[in-house]
Structures are given as structure tokens and as C-alpha cells.
Amino acid sequence: MTPTHAFQGRTMRHKKVITVIGAIAAAGIALTGCSSNAPAASGTGTVTVARLSGSDDKWKAIADKFHELNPGLTVEYTIIPTDSYNQQMGTRLAAGTATDVLNVFPGSGNATAVRTLAKNGYLADLSGESWAAAQPDSTTSATSYLGKRYMFTDVATANTLGGVYNTKALQDAGLKIPTTYTEVLGFCAAAQKAGKVAYALGAQTQWVTQLVTYALAATDVYGKDPDFNQKQLNKQVTFQDSNWLDAMTKYKEMFDKGCFNKDALGTSVDNQTAMVADGRALGAIQISTMANSMKKANPALNVELAPIPATDNASDTRLAFGLGVGWGVNAKAKNADGAKKFVAFLASKDGSAMNADKSGVAPNGTIESNDSNKLEIPFVKEGKTASFPDVDWPSPQVQNLHLTGIQEMLGGKKTPAQVLTSMQDAFTAALK
Numbered sequence: 001m002t003p004t005h006a007f008q009g010r011t012m013r014h015k016k017v018i019t020v021i022g023a024i025a026a027a028g029i030a031l032t033g034c035s036s037n038a039p040a041a042s043g044t045g046t047v048t049v050a051r052l053s054g055s056d057d058k059w060k061a062i063a064d065k066f067h068e069l070n071p072g073l074t075v076e077y078t079i080i081p082t083d084s085y086n087q088q089m090g091t092r093l094a095a096g097t098a099t100d101v102l103n104v105f106p107g108s109g110n111a112t113a114v115r116t117l118a119k120n121g122y123l124a125d126l127s128g129e130s131w132a133a134a135q136p137d138s139t140t141s142a143t144s145y146l147g148k149r150y151m152f153t154d155v156a157t158a159n160t161l162g163g164v165y166n167t168k169a170l171q172d173a174g175l176k177i178p179t180t181y182t183e184v185l186g187f188c189a190a191a192q193k194a195g196k197v198a199y200a201l202g203a204q205t206q207w208v209t210q211l212v213t214y215a216l217a218a219t220d221v222y223g224k225d226p227d228f229n230q231k232q233l234n235k236q237v238t239f240q241d242s243n244w245l246d247a248m249t250k251y252k253e254m255f256d257k258g259c260f261n262k263d264a265l266g267t268s269v270d271n272q273t274a275m276v277a278d279g280r281a282l283g284a285i286q287i288s289t290m291a292n293s294m295k296k297a298n299p300a301l302n303v304e305l306a307p308i309p310a311t312d313n314a315s316d317t318r319l320a321f322g323l324g325v326g327w328g329v330n331a332k333a334k335n336a337d338g339a340k341k342f343v344a345f346l347a348s349k350d351g352s353a354m355n356a357d358k359s360g361v362a363p364n365g366t367i368e369s370n371d372s373n374k375l376e377i378p379f380v381k382e383g384k385t386a387s388f389p390d391v392d393w394p395s396p397q398v399q400n401l402h403l404t405g406i407q408e409m410l411g412g413k414k415t416p417a418q419v420l421t422s423m424q425d426a427f428t429a430a431l432k
Contacts, residue, residue: 043070043072043073043337043338043341044072044073044338045072045073045074045335045338046073046074046075046076046335046338047073047074047075047076047100047101047335047338047339047341047342048076048078048099048100048101048334048335049075049076049077049078049099049100049101049102049342050077050078050079050080050089050092050098050099050101050102050103051077051078051079051080051102051103052079052080052081052082052085052103052325053079053080053081053082054292054293055292056079058354058355059077061354062075062345062346062351062354062355063075063077065345065350065351065354066341066342066345066351069345070338070341070345073338073341073342075342078099082205082207083205083206083207085103085112086110086111086112086396087111089102089103089112090111090112093117093120093122093330096332098122098330098332099330099333100329100330100333100334100335100336100338100339100342101327101328101329101330101333101339101342101343102327102328102330103325103326103327103328104117104123104150104151104325104326104327104328105325105326106139106142106143106151106153106322106323106325106326106391107142107390107391107392107393108391108392108393108394108395108396109389109390109391109392109393109395109396109398109399110390110396110399111396113391113396114142114143114144114145114150114151114326114328115144115145116396117150117328118145118146118148118150119145121331122330122331123150123151123328123329123330123331124150124328124329124330124331124333124336124339124340125148125149125150126149126150126151126152126328126329126340126343127148127149129340129343129344129347130344131152131343131344131347131348132149132152134347135149135152135347136155138155139153139155139323142323142391143323143326150328151326151327151328152326152327152328152343152346152347153323153324153325153326153327154324154326154346154347154352154355154356155323156352156353156355156356157289157324157355157356158321158322158323158324159287159288159289159321159322159323159324160287160288160305160319160320160321160373160376161211161214161215161218161285161286161287161288161319161320161321161322161388162215162285162288162305162306162307162308162319162320162376163177163199163215163283163284163285163304163305163306163307163308164276164283164284164285164286164288164290164291164294164303164304164305165177165282165283165303165304165305165306166276166277166279166281166282166283166294166301166302166303167302167303167304168279168301168302169196169276169279169281169282169283170282170283170304172279173190173191173194173196173282174194175187175190175191175194175282177304177306177375178309179309179314179317180309180311180312180313180314181250181309181310181311181312182312183309184254184259184308184309185253185254185257185259187282188254188257188258188259189257189258191282192258196279196280196281196282197260197261197275197280197281197282198258198259198260198281198282198283199254199259199260199281199282199283199284199285200260200261200267200271200272200273200275200276200280200281200283200284201260201261201264201267201272201284201285202264202267202268202269202270202271202272202273202284203260203264203265203267203406203407203410204264204265204266204267204268204269205268205269205272206403206404206407207269207403208269208272208286209402209403209406209407209410210390210399210402210403210406211285211286211287212251212254212285212308213247213248213251213402213406214320214388214389215285215307215308215310215320216247216250216251216308216310217243217244217247217310217320217386217389218307218310218318218319218320218321218385218386219307219308219309219310219311219316219317219318219386220243220244220246220247220250220310220311221242221243221244221246221247221386221389222318222386222387222389223316223317223318223384223386224243224316225237225243226386228242228389229389229391229392230392232427233392233394233431235428235431238420238424238427239420239421239423239424239427240417240420240421240424244420245416245417245420246310247310248409248416248419248420249416250310251406251409251416252409252410252416255410261275261281264410265407265410265411272284272286273290273293273294273297274297276294276303277294277295277297277298277301278297278298285308288305288373288376289324291303291305291372302371302372303372304371304372304374304375305372305373305375305376306375306376307319307320307375307376307379317379317384318379318384318385318386319376319379319380319384319385319386320385320386320387320388321379321380321385321386321387321388322387322388322391323391327342327343327346328343329343390402393427393430394427394430394431395426395427395429395430397426397429397430398423398426398427398430400426401419401422401423401426402419402423405418405419405420405422405423406419
């Protein structure tokens with residue numbers, strides 16, 4: 001999954017900040033601020049870092065702390081909106097003009113996922129780095145290719161996926177967070193009567209379209225068959241002839257019954273965020289880190305996170321939960337030593353603390369229960385979670401067809417079965 005949010009792209013240099021209009025506008029143009037072709041001396045120079053947009057204050061603080069610990073090194077960020085990240089980064093990696101460090105997604109279901117990039121020789125092997133041996137076993141598969149680790153992702157910044165609710169808006173509407181699928185539909189109807197949108201949906205922003213499916217599939221598919229992904233890789237099951245069809249059909253039913261804003265296909269993720277922040281919507285089906293953006297838009301906002309139920313038995317519900325975007329080192333990094341030092345800092349206790357403390361409210365082993373995540377914590381403690389499914393998809397094309405297919409489904413151009421059939425065709429083709 002492309003588990004983060006998109007804002008205006010810009011380039012930052014720390015400790016100096018430079019704004020460059022259109023720095024990432026054209027494919028084939030080198031990223032702003034890349035150093036010369038000559039390798040930098042060990043422990044000195046600029047470390048160029050491409051990252052997804054958002055959380056600017058946090059990343060400035062991280063860059064400043066890294067510079068404090070490594071006075072000879074300065075971090076220069078290039079910030080890329082999520083919707084264009086795969087295309088922009090793919091172009092630059094192919095051209096040899098990418099940054100030293102870059103955001104990388106776990107698994108193989110994305111164009112900038114670790115296995116996809118490592119297979120093409122774009123990432124440096126990080127298996128021998130000092131931090132690698134200390135990583136939890138649960139992260140090994142999703143961050144490795146052919147037995148070698150090519151990325152770091154922090155379990156302290158894992159994302160959950162479900163309802164992100166505006167607590168005050170819920171109270172004002174006299175409504176409670178639903179715990180069954182029938183209650184979800186009732187919640188949607190009651191919200192409409194109160195003049196509110198139940199769940200804001202920014203389906204104009206492509207990566208947002210996948211989230212409702214994943215939230216429902218956590219229960220409908222993976223709660224019932226945790227080994228579904230492996231069975232699919234073994235050609236024993238398919239998307240269209242499984243409970244994926246149930247999940248996708250419920251997504252369409254929620255859309256048809258007014259659970260989302262009427263103009264969802266014309267609504268961006270920024271507007272989705274604003275709708276929850278100002279109370280026009282009671283919530284959104286989003287990743288947990290989106291709560292930060294909502295709070296930035298409305299500092300007085302209190303949110304509650306909860307899974308989205310997919311059946312009428314509350315005990316069936318599973319929480320979609322997965323590793324977030326991580327970091328890889330460009331195999332052709334201009335400052336390879338500095339790049340590895342930056343990733344090592346992110347993997348350090350100090351780096352992890354700076355990242356986790358300001359990176360949403362996802363419950364995991366390092367974050368205690370609070371008013372925001374208290375409804376999710378029991379699912380984590382009881383093991384009632386399901387990983388984001390695209391981690392094991394054999395080709396980025398499967399996800400691409402999922403994203404565009406949902407837009408077509410919501411627009412009435414395709415049925416749920418047709419979307420899933422096209423996804424399965426791409427899945428099967430990638431196994432040959």
C-alpha cells in the first residue's frame with residue numbers, strides 16, 4: 001500500500017531551507033540539490049533524501065539532530081507528493097539521478113516496493129549494517145529480497161487502517177462508532193439525517209481509493225483465511241472467486257447508500273482531511289497517521305480510531321495493520337557513507353523516538369493506549385490484526401488496477417467482479 005498522504009511538493013535543505021517551485025514537475029529532470037558525480041568523502045558533504053510529503057516539522061527536527069551528531073553532514077530533502085512518487089522516483093532511478101536515500105515501501109506490490117527496486121538493482125544491500133541484526137523477525141520478509149535486507153522500516157511507525165473519527169462531531173450528532181457492518185450502514189443513514197457525511201472519501205487521490213477495500217478485507221478475507229495470500233501465490237484461490245468479492249461489494253454498497261460524500265471522485269485527500277477536521281464529516285477510513293494532518297488543520301481536534309467491521313459478528317472484526325513506508329539507500333548514491341549513516345540514525349533509539357513520537361497514533365509494541373487508540377489496542381494485544389495485502393502481490397500492476405478499478409467502480413463503469421478479475425489477470429501473469 002501507498003500508506004501516506006500527499007501535499008504540495010517542495011525541496012528543503014537543512015539547516016537551510018530552499019523552496020523550489022516545480023522541483024519535481026518534469027519526469028527526467030534531476031532532483032533539485034543532487035550533488036556532483038564525484039563520491040563524497042566519508043562523513044562529510046550533503047546527504048540527499050527523497051521523501052513523501054507531510055510532517056515537515058518532524059523531518060526538519062530529524063535532519064537537524066542528524067547534523068548535530070554528524071557536523072560534517074547536511075541533509076537535503078526533496079519532498080514528493082504521494083500520487084507522483086512512483087513515477088518520479090522510477091524515472092530518476094532509471095536515469096541515475098535519484099537521491100542518496102529514498103522512501104521505499106515494504107514487500108512487492110508497489111512500483112517503489114523493496115523487492116521491485118532490489119530486483120532491478122536500484123538499492124544497496126543493507127544486510128551488513130549494525131542496526132539490521134537488531135530488527136524484529138516480523139520485518140525480515142517484507143524488507144528483504146533473495147535473503148538480503150534492502151530497507152529499514154520502523155515498527156514504531158506502523159500504520160493501522162480503519163475509521164478515524166472526529167470525537168466532537170460524533171457527540172454532536174449523538175452517534176457511536178459502529179461495531180458491526182449493519183451498524184455501519186445505520187451510522188451512514190443517521191449521519192445523513194444529521195446533515196453530515198459519515199465517512200469523507202478523497203477518491204480523486206488515487207492511493208486513497210484502496211483503503212476502504214483493505215479495511216473491509218482485513219475481516220472478510222484475512223480474518224477468515226490468514227493464509228489467503230500464500231494460497232493465491234500457489235494459484236489455489238483468486239480475487240474474484242473469494243471473499244474479496246464480498247469486501248468489494250460492500251465498498252460499492254456503502255458508496256451507493258451514501259456513506260461517503262457525493263462528490264467523492266472529485267474530492268482530494270486534502271479536502272477529505274479538512275472535512276473531518278472541521279466536522280463536516282464524522283470520520284474517514286484512513287491510515288492512522290492521517291490523524292496528524294487532521295490535527296494540524298484543527299489543533300483542537302480529538303480523534304478516535306477503530307476498525308471498520310465487515311460482518312454482523314463483532315468478534316469477527318480484524319484491524320488492518322502493517323509496516324509503514326521505510327528507507328533504502330540508492331545503489332548509485334553519490335554519498336553512500338552519509339546515506340547509510342542517515343538510515344542508521346533513523347534506526348537508532350533517538351531517531352526512532354523522534355519519528356514515532358510525532359508519527360500518528362498507531363498502536364504497537366512501543367505506544368501505550370490513549371484516548372485516540374484505545375479502541376484499537378485490544379485488537380493488537382489479542383492478535384486480531386491482518387497485514388496490508390499488497391505486501392505479497394507479485395507485481396505493482398495489481399495495485400495499479402485496484403486503484404483505477406475502484407474509481408471506475410464508484411463511477412459506475414465496472415462491477416466489483418470486473419475490477420477483481422482484472423487484478424487477478426495481472427496477478428496470474430506476474431507468476432509466469
